[in-house]
Amino acid sequence: MQHDYFVGSIFVGTILNWSIDNLSPQRACHSSTCTEITETDIKASMLASADYALSMLEESIHDDALYCLFEWSDEQSLLSISVTDHSKTNDGKHTVKVHFKGIKQAAIEEQTETIKFWLRDHLTTSADFMKFSLVAGFSRDGRQTVELM
Numbered sequence: 415m416q417h418d419y420f421v422g423s424i425f426v427g428t429i430l431n432w433s434i435d436n437l438s439p440q441r442a443c444h445s446s447t448c449t450e451i452t453e454t455d456i457k458a459s460m461l462a463s464a465d466y467a468l469s470m471l472e473e474s475i476h477d478d479a480l481y482c483l484f485e486w487s488d489e490q491s492l493l494s495i496s497v498t499d500h501s502k503t504n505d506g507k508h509t510v511k512v513h514f515k516g517i518k519q520a521a522i523e524e525q526t527e528t529i530k531f532w533l534r535d536h537l538t539t540s541a542d543f544m545k546f547s548l549v550a551g552f553s554r555d556g557r558q559t560v561e562l563m
Contacts, residue, residue, distance in 0.1 A: 430462060430512070444470075444510045451516035459512070460493060460529065461536050467495035467510035468542035474506025481551040481560065482543065484533050486526055488555060491517045493529070497548065502557040526554055534563040 430446040437443060444466070448459040464484075471482065478499040485494040491514045497506035522528050530552045537543050537550050550563035 430459060430466070432466070440507055441505075442508050444508060445512070447513045447515055448517075449515050451519040453520045453522050456514060456517055456520055456522070457532050459514070460532060463493060463510060463512045464495065464533055464536055465540070465542070467508070468540055470508040470510075471497060471542055471546055471548070474508045475546060475548070476504070476506055478504060479506060480549055482546075482548040483551045483553065483557070483560065484530075484563070485553045485557065486529055486555075488526055491515065502560070530561070530563065537563060 430448065432444050432446050435443045435445070446463070448456065448463075450456045450459055468482075474497040476497075476499075479497050480500045481498050481502070483494075483496050483498050483502065485496075486492070487494075493510075493512045493514065495510040496508070498504060517525070533552065534550065543550070551560040552563050553560050
């Protein structure tokens with residue numbers, strides 16, 4: 415079952431429309447598309463997406479939860495945010511996925527490193543993240559290797 419939700423953000427000018435696909439009673443995928451083409455607007459949308467995901471941490475944490483994992487696919491321009499266990503095979507209830515359609519046009523230098531920096535920096539001030547004892551992890555194009563943030 416899919417539901418569409420409109421969620422505003424604290425970031426000025428950043429509004430993302432979220433589609434929520436209830437995969438099962440225990441799993442939901444929240445997805446959106448960012449069409450921004452400037453670095454400033456892409457950053458604001460990315461941080462708004464992180465805040466959206468972090469606001470649902472409590473419902474996503476399970477007994478084996480270890481990581482709040484930020485996955486970046488450079489090929490797909492896709493950011494996925496989830497809570498997962500040490501094996502990265504047992505995700506929590508909510509997964510957030512955002513496709514950044516205009517990110518290539520923004521020509522962000524060292525794109526993946528910049529995205530990791532934005533997210534890591536943002537987590538240091540996130541009250542929602544600080545409530546829990548999760549390890550912030552970042553992965554590039556797959557979950558095989560997780561870099562600590």
